[in-house]
Amino acid sequence: MKVVLKKGLSSDLSTLVVFAAKNKKDGKAVFTKLSPDLNKLTEFAQNDSGFAGDKKETCFFRRAEVDGYTNVLFVGLGDASKVDNESLRVAAAVVYGSLKSHKVTSAGVHADSALKFFRDSASALQALSEGFGLCDYDFDELKSSAKKDSKKDKKPELKEISLLLTNAPTAAQTKAVQRAEILAECQNFTRWLGDHPGNFITPTMLAEETVKAAKGTGLKVTVWDLPKIKKERFGGLLAVAQGSAQEPRVIVMEYNGAGKSKKPIAFVGKGLTFDSGGISLKPGASMEEMKYDMCGGAAVIGTMLALAKLKAKVNVIAVVPSTENMPGPAALKPGDVYVARNGKSVEVFNTDAEGRLILGDALTYASEQKPAALFEAATLTGAILIALGNTHTGVFTRDSKLMSKIQEAADTTGELVWPMPLNDFHVDDMKGTHADLCNISGGRLAGSSTAAAFLEQMVEDGVPFAHFDVAGTAWNIASRFPYHPKKGASGIMVRTFVELAETF
Ligand code: BES
Ligand code: ZN
Ligand code: ZN
Numbered sequence: 001m002k003v004v005l006k007k008g009l010s011s012d013l014s015t016l017v018v019f020a021a022k023n024k025k026d027g028k029a030v031f032t033k034l035s036p037d038l039n040k041l042t043e044f045a046q047n048d049s050g051f052a053g054d055k056k057e058t059c060f061f062r063r064a065e066v067d068g069y070t071n072v073l074f075v076g077l078g079d080a081s082k083v084d085n086e087s088l089r090v091a092a093a094v095v096y097g098s099l100k101s102h103k104v105t106s107a108g109v110h111a112d113s114a115l116k117f118f119r120d121s122a123s124a125l126q127a128l129s130e131g132f133g134l135c136d137y138d139f140d141e142l143k144s145s146a147k148k149d150s151k152k153d154k155k156p157e158l159k160e161i162s163l164l165l166t167n168a169p170t171a172a173q174t175k176a177v178q179r180a181e182i183l184a185e186c187q188n189f190t191r192w193l194g195d196h197p198g199n200f201i202t203p204t205m206l207a208e209e210t211v212k213a214a215k216g217t218g219l220k221v222t223v224w225d226l227p228k229i230k231k232e233r234f235g236g237l238l239a240v241a242q243g244s245a246q247e248p249r250v251i252v253m254e255y256n257g258a259g260k261s262k263k264p265i266a267f268v269g270k271g272l273t274f275d276s277g278g279i280s281l282k283p284g285a286s287m288e289e290m291k292y293d294m295c296g297g298a299a300v301i302g303t304m305l306a307l308a309k310l311k312a313k314v315n316v317i318a319v320v321p322s323t324e325n326m327p328g329p330a331a332l333k334p335g336d337v338y339v340a341r342n343g344k345s346v347e348v349f350n351t352d353a354e355g356r357l358i359l360g361d362a363l364t365y366a367s368e369q370k371p372a373a374l375f376e377a378a379t380l381t382g383a384i385l386i387a388l389g390n391t392h393t394g395v396f397t398r399d400s401k402l403m404s405k406i407q408e409a410a411d412t413t414g415e416l417v418w419p420m421p422l423n424d425f426h427v428d429d430m431k432g433t434h435a436d437l438c439n440i441s442g443g444r445l446a447g448s449s450t451a452a453a454f455l456e457q458m459v460e461d462g463v464p465f466a467h468f469d470v471a472g473t474a475w476n477i478a479s480r481f482p483y484h485p486k487k488g489a490s491g492i493m494v495r496t497f498v499e500l501a502e503t504f
Contacts, residue, residue, distance in 0.1 A: 001136040002160045003129050005177045006108075007168045009035075009067065013160070015107040016069040017095050018042075019114040021080035022053035029053035030080050032116040037066045045074050054078060056090065056482075058098050069108070073098055083117040085127035086414040092131025093482040099158055106160040125163065126176035127414070130495075132161050133184025134483040139195035182309045183498065187491035189213060190295070190302030194475065194489025198274030198291045203249040203322035206271055206294060210251050210301050210320075217308040224250035232341065232365065234321065236357035239338040239348065241323040243278050243331025248323035250362070251297075253304045257313045264315040265501045266371035267304070268362045270355045270378035271297030271322030278325045278351030279333055293355070295474035295489055296377035297322060303497040314501050319366045321358040325351070337435045341365060342458055345435035353439045355380045356451055360458035367460035373402060373504060374459060377468040377493050383447030384420075384469040391480050392418040393473045393492060396452035397466035406466060406496075409503060413495035417468070421446070426453035468493060 009016075018038065020029040029052050031042050041064060045051035051059040055078030064072045075094050077083045091114070099107055111125065118124040136158075140146045163177065193201060193209065201209070207223040214221045226247050229237060234250065241248035251271070254264075272293035276282060282290065297320040304318045332338075337347045341361040348357070355378050366374055384394045395417045397403050403419050410417040426449045429441035437457060441450040452467045459465045473492045478484040 001132070001158055003132050003163065003177065003181065004160065005125070005163045005165065005169045005174060007165055009108070009110065009164050009166065011068070011108045011162060011164065013106045013108040013162060014069065015071040015073060015099065015104045016067065017073045017075060017107055017109045019075050019077050019091060019110070020051075020053040021077040021083050021117055024079050024081065027052055029076070032113040035067050038072070041066055041072055042074070052076070053080070055087070056094050058094060060098060060102060062102070071102070071104065073107075077114065077117065080117060085124060088114060088124055088127040089131035089134070089414060089481070089483050092128055093135050096132060096135040096158070103156045105156050105158060108162045108164045111163045111165050122170070122172040122176040125173050126180045128163065129177045129180035130184050131483045133181055134187060137188040137191055137485060139192065139485070139488055179310065182306055183495050186302040186306035186309065187494040189305060190298040190491035190494050191485070191489040193298040193301065194292050194295045194491070196291070198324065201273050201294065202246045203271065203273055203324070204247060206273060206297070206322050207249045207251050210253070213305055214253070214308070217305060218255065219304055219308045220254040222252040224252065234361035235338045235340050236346065236360045237321045237323060239332050239336070240278070240325055240354045240357050243328040244324035244326040245328060246273070246324050248321070251301070251320040251322065253301070253318040255304060255308045255316050257307070257311060258315045262315050263372040264317045264369060265504055266366040266369060266374045267300040267316065267318040267497060268359060268366050268374065268376040269297035269300030269318070269320045270294065270359055270380065271320040272355060272358065273322060273324050275325045275352070275354065276327060278354060279327050279331050280350045280352040281327055282352060289475070292475045292489060293379050294322065295379050296468070296470055298489070299377050299470070299491065299493040299497065302491060302494040303501070306494060306498045307501055310498070312498070312502050314504070316501055317366065317369055317371065319362040321362040323358060325354045340458060344437055344457060345432070346437045346439055347432045347435040348439045350440045353451070356439060356454045359455055363455060363458040364460065367463040371463060373464045373466070375466050375468065375497060375500065376455065377470050379471040379474050380469045381448045381451050381471055385472040387420070387448060388418055388472055390472045390477045392416040394418055394420040394448055394469040395466055396420050396422040396449065396469070398422055399464045399466070402464050402466055405504065406500065409499040410496045413499050415492060415496045417496070420452070421449050422452045422456065426450045427457070430454045430457070
């Protein structure tokens with residue numbers, strides 16, 4: 001589907017979409033100035049259908065034949081005093097769903113009817129376009145009905161959405177829509193990687209798809225094979241990988257958009273392509289969801305693609321360690337000890353706490369590059385779901401300035417984050433008995449914080465570091481954010497990581 005910005009309200013598209021917010025005082029819908037015929041239709045919508053501009057409310061007029069349009073769709077934005085960029089992403093999802101259910105294949109969106117409620121029209125247009133771009137994702141390629149020659153289940157496709165402005169678009173508005181397109185495309189790529197089952201996206205395939213996607217973007221991608229991983233002493237990655245028939249990989253991505261003297265921002269992401277738990281095997285229920293255990297890595301890959309495509313003026317480096325966690329004959333056993341890249345010995349009491357093992361070496365390697373900041377994303381703990389549910393990504397950092405920057409970036413992109421505790425108590429909990437560290441704490445409490453404390457032990461001193469636990473937000477979040485797929489990967493953190501890198 002194309003999202004294009006156009007001047008003028010007349011077009012050859014079949015359906016016109018008009019937004020309205022709700023005036024909390026009189027309970028009535030607030031519309032922008034419209035043509036006389038459209039005004040008449042707003043009267044019908046309000047008087048006959050009770051349309052009041054509520055959030056997610058719709059009113060569809062088939063064969064309205066107004067201003068050259070066959071159909072007209074009114075969509076509510078909610079309380080007029082609270083309309084924000086997120087309201088527009090949500091409204092885009094409502095428009096998308098309604099147009100699809102009415103089998104509309106192209107539509108014009110009366111953009112000014114939404115922009116009326118904003119001071120910054122460019123960022124509002126960006127949010128609206130992001131919403132449409134993010135809705136335009138469906139992972140159906142493994143269904144036989146998706147095959148090119150299949151006639152079964154073919155629904156009419158929504159091919160174009162034009163954002164119609166009364167005046168000619170400004171340079172900032174045009175740029176904002178282009179930016180949204182790149183961000184949505186890269187977030188959708190992250191989702192696409194995440195939605196693939198473990199037998200399709202193995203570590204080798206994750207690396208190959210990354211190399212393919214990076215072609216022509218200016219990104220440098222280097223893939224480490226087993227001998228190189230051994231040479232680089234990634235002890236934690238090797239320890240986890242030894243239980244799997246699949247070879248591990250490390251994907252290193254670099255993008256230099258700024259001068260050589262500028263320190264890079266580093267990203268690390270967990271690329272666990274399937275987590276069975278290993279010898280500490282997980283229970284069967286919902287184990288299939290552990291194909292999503294590479295979503296942190298996929299978010300980092302999507303971020304790097306977006307920064308390159310946006311030609312961001314930053315230097316960035318990303319490291320994605322990738323393996324399966326399987327209970328094969330050579331698998332790591334509870335009690336085993338390995339030595340991490342930074343020389344610390346680790347006893348593994350629970351092989352299901354494997355993310356921290358593979359991330360540890362990547363964090364050490366990334367911090368050796370002396371980055372200005374190090375951001376790492378992982379589906380690390382079930383405990384973060386208990387703490388934050390599927391709304392907020394948990395952020396762990398001891399650096400309050402870094403936390404403010406993260407909060408600011410997330411406020412801009414609309415992805416929700418929440419600061420979580422990380423201190424020396426949690427480090428104490430991760431001390432080993434017969435090794436320097438243990439991979440689990442003695443108790444069950446504060447499991448997300450103790451996991452973060454383990455990761456921190458692998459980061460070199462002096463590197464500003466933040467860990468993002470995305471276990472609750474990397475998939476199945478459409479119940480909160482309707483522009484995400486009903487079931488499947490969300491691509492969370494791509495937009496916030498891009499924003500962070502650009503504004504750091
Ligand atoms: N990948 C899981 C974390 C996870 C669980 C993500 C559920 C999403 C949903 C991770 O590798 C894991 O298994 N962590 C354990 C750690 C425990 C053994 C200390 C967990 O959270 O149970
Ligand atoms: Zn695990
Ligand atoms: Zn895991």
